[in-house]
Amino acid sequence: MTLNTLFRMTRRLLLPLLVCAGAPAWATAPVWQGAAFEGDRATLEKLAQAGARVVRVYRESDVWVLDAAHRLGMKVVMGLWLDHPRHGFRLDDPAAVRAQEQSVRRFVTRYRTHPALLAWGVGNEVETGVADPQPIWREVNRLAGIVKSLDPDHPTLMVVADNSDDWLAPLARCCASVDLLGLNLYGGSVFQLPERLRRLGIVKPVVVTELGPLGQWQAGRKPWGAPVELTSSQKADFFRDALAFLAAQPQVAGAFPFLWGAKQEQTGTWHGLLLADGSPTAMTDALSAAWGRPVTQAAPLIRGIGIAADEFSPGQTMSAGVDAASFDGSPLTTVWEVRAEATDLRAGGDHEAAPPRIDVALQQADAQSVRFTAPAAPGAYRLFITVRDRLGKAATANLPFLVRQPNGVRQ
Numbered sequence: 001m002t003l004n005t006l007f008r009m010t011r012r013l014l015l016p017l018l019v020c021a022g023a024p025a026w027a028t029a030p031v032w033q034g035a036a037f038e039g040d041r042a043t044l045e046k047l048a049q050a051g052a053r054v055v056r057v058y059r060e061s062d063v064w065v066l067d068a069a070h071r072l073g074m075k076v077v078m079g080l081w082l083d084h085p086r087h088g089f090r091l092d093d094p095a096a097v098r099a100q101e102q103s104v105r106r107f108v109t110r111y112r113t114h115p116a117l118l119a120w121g122v123g124n125e126v127e128t129g130v131a132d133p134q135p136i137w138r139e140v141n142r143l144a145g146i147v148k149s150l151d152p153d154h155p156t157l158m159v160v161a162d163n164s165d166d167w168l169a170p171l172a173r174c175c176a177s178v179d180l181l182g183l184n185l186y187g188g189s190v191f192q193l194p195e196r197l198r199r200l201g202i203v204k205p206v207v208v209t210e211l212g213p214l215g216q217w218q219a220g221r222k223p224w225g226a227p228v229e230l231t232s233s234q235k236a237d238f239f240r241d242a243l244a245f246l247a248a249q250p251q252v253a254g255a256f257p258f259l260w261g262a263k264q265e266q267t268g269t270w271h272g273l274l275l276a277d278g279s280p281t282a283m284t285d286a287l288s289a290a291w292g293r294p295v296t297q298a299a300p301l302i303r304g305i306g307i308a309a310d311e312f313s314p315g316q317t318m319s320a321g322v323d324a325a326s327f328d329g330s331p332l333t334t335v336w337e338v339r340a341e342a343t344d345l346r347a348g349g350d351h352e353a354a355p356p357r358i359d360v361a362l363q364q365a366d367a368q369s370v371r372f373t374a375p376a377a378p379g380a381y382r383l384f385i386t387v388r389d390r391l392g393k394a395a396t397a398n399l400p401f402l403v404r405q406p407n408g409v410r411q
Contacts, residue, residue, distance in 0.1 A: 032118075032254025033291050034074070035273065036210055039261035041068055043278060047260050048072040050284060051291030056209060056256045058124055060107055066116045075118035077157060077256075078111065080104055080147070082122065082140065086129035086347065091139060104143055105150065112151035119154055120147050121209070125161045125184065128348040133160070133167065137174050145177035155179035159209045161348070162189055165200060172201040180253060182209035187218045190242045194249050208246060208255035213238040216266035222310060226341055226380055226400035229270055231302040233395060236282035243290040257287055264354045266342055267382065269396045275386070279394040298327040299393035305385060307399045312374040314403055318383075321369040322397065326389045334387050336362075336370040341380035341400065378405045 034054035035047060044065065047055060055074055057065050059081035069076045083089035083100060090096060104122075111117060122144045127133035137158070144156040158175060159182035160168070171181060181204045185193065190211060197206065213235045219227040230238070239257055246255045262272035269275075273283045282299040289295070307320040326332055340355040358381060361373040367387070375381060380402055387395040 032077075032207060032256075034254075034256060035260035035287065036256045036258045037062075037065070037260045038263065039274075043261055043274065044068055045072065046274070046278065046280070046284075048074055050288040051293035052260075052287075053291075054118055054254070054256075055260075056121065058121070060103075063107075063111065066111065066114045070114070070116035074116065076116045077119045077121050078117055079121040079124060080107065080143075081124070082126045082143070084126055084128060084348070085136065091135055097139070101143060101146065105146065108147050108150045112154065117154055119157050119180070120144075120151070121157045121159060121182065122147060122178070124159045124209075125348050128161055134170050134174070137170070141175035141177050144175065148177055148179075157182050157207060157209070159184060162186070165196065168196075168202070169200050172203075178204070180205050180207050182207045184208075184210035184258075186210070186212045186215040191245055193246075194251065197251060203251075205253050206251055207253050210258035211239070211242060211246075211255045212258045212271060216270055222400050222402070224380055224402050226382070226402075227266060228400065229267055229398055231305065231395070231397040232269070232281045232283055232299070233302045236286040236299075239283055239286040240290065243287070247290075257283075263349075264342075264352045265349060266345065266352075267384075267398060268354060269384070269398065275394050275396070279388070279392055281394055281396065285393075297391055297393070300327075300332055300387045300389050300395040301325050302385075302387065302395045302397055305397045305399060307383065307401060310400075311402045311404055314374060314376045314378060314406060316374045317363065317371060318374050318401070319369065319371045320383055320385075320399055322385050322387060323368070324387045324395060330390050332367045332387050332389055334365075334367045334370075334385060336365055336372070337384045337386070338372070338375065339382055339384060341382060374401075374403050378403045 032054050034052035036056045053074055055065060055069055056077040058079040066076050123140050126140060127136045130136060140158050147156050156178050157180045158178045162183055162185050183206060185208050213230055216227045221227050243255060246252050259271050260273050262274055262276040265271050280299060285295045285299050302322060302324045304323040308318060312318055322334060324332055338358040338360050340358060342355045344353040346352050358375050360375060364371040383399045385397045
């Protein structure tokens with residue numbers, strides 16, 4: 001049997017490991033079709049209604065998802081959170097290493113027979129911020145081996161950040177106790193994945209454990225450094241194309257779009273597939289279609305956005321507009337909101353504080369356009385645009401702008 005044949009077979013049987021007589025029970029588990037998740041029970045129900053069959057969670061505090069997913073007919077990739085060196089964890093501290101191992105042992109022993117359990121996610125981007133990831137990966141592999149010894153019926157998955165080829169190359173020879181390699185991929189890198197895996201000699205089955213459009217670290221920037229976020233409609237196009245592409249790759253067992261929920265990371269809309277109030281978007285529509293449940297009443301489409309200029313003086317009149325359409329031509333409503341540019345920026349998805357909302361004097365506002373007075377304080381801001389239809393579906397966009405010092409100097 002050739003390697004390509006093996007990958008096709010294991011993908012068809014919905015989990016990529018050797019499928020043969022005596023294969024483990026998880027080798028015929030439901031297809032890995034779902035999303036990375038942070039949210040509440042109502043948000044999880046929306047994920048099930050969209051057609052997801054699997055949900056990925058990151059840490060033991062999300063253990064409630066096991067019972068909730070089981071009631072909804074879904075399976076769970078259960079995260080085992082491993083402490084990160086950038087947060088102070090030290091591999092050369094035997095007590096810390098032992099305590100983490102004991103915690104993993106207790107949790108796996110307690111939940112290894114849960115009917116919703118599909119796989120164990122052993123850590124997430126634990127190597128972020130270190131100069132050499134290999135010692136961390138060896139520890140992840142050691143813990144994955146312990147998990148397998150405690151629970152041979154569910155596969156182990158390690159999750160690493162997408163970095164340079166030199167960074168990822170050791171994974172071709174690393175981590176025999178890890179059944180699946182999880183890669184967090186954003187932007188165009190997803191379309192390069194098969195070729196990169198071949199070039200690096202990585203033959204382990206892969207799950208795209210986070211799938212997202214251009215991240216804030218990849219996006220184009222304004223002259224003062226603010227990254228430019230795609231509209232929700234542009235993100236939906238990305239998810240549609242990326243999921244179709246990955247579905248055709250035999251080495252890829254599945255992909256988890258990031259994030260089913262809402263999250264402040266650079267902005268409150270950059271990575272969330274839903275709005276904070278749970279409103280669905282064109283992105284959730286795209287996922288539903290990919291999961292076999294195409295919608296008939298699509299979220300609003302944003303065809304274009306614009307602002308009169310990128311830089312303004314304090315108190316100057318500003319104008320901006322959005323070209324949007326509902327699925328049936330019915331009227332839309334638009335909320336216009338100014339916030340300061342985020343400054344609490346963290347690595348690896350760590351918690352960030354939302355920037356403050358800025359009260360501005362509205363001179364005119366309707367569904368298509370707004371005119372308002374620029375903030376008095378010089379600095380970087382964003383105009384957030386939220387378009388809603390009569391069914392409660394939403395579309396989002398934002399426009400970075402700068403208020404100059406009175407003398408024209410950038411702040």
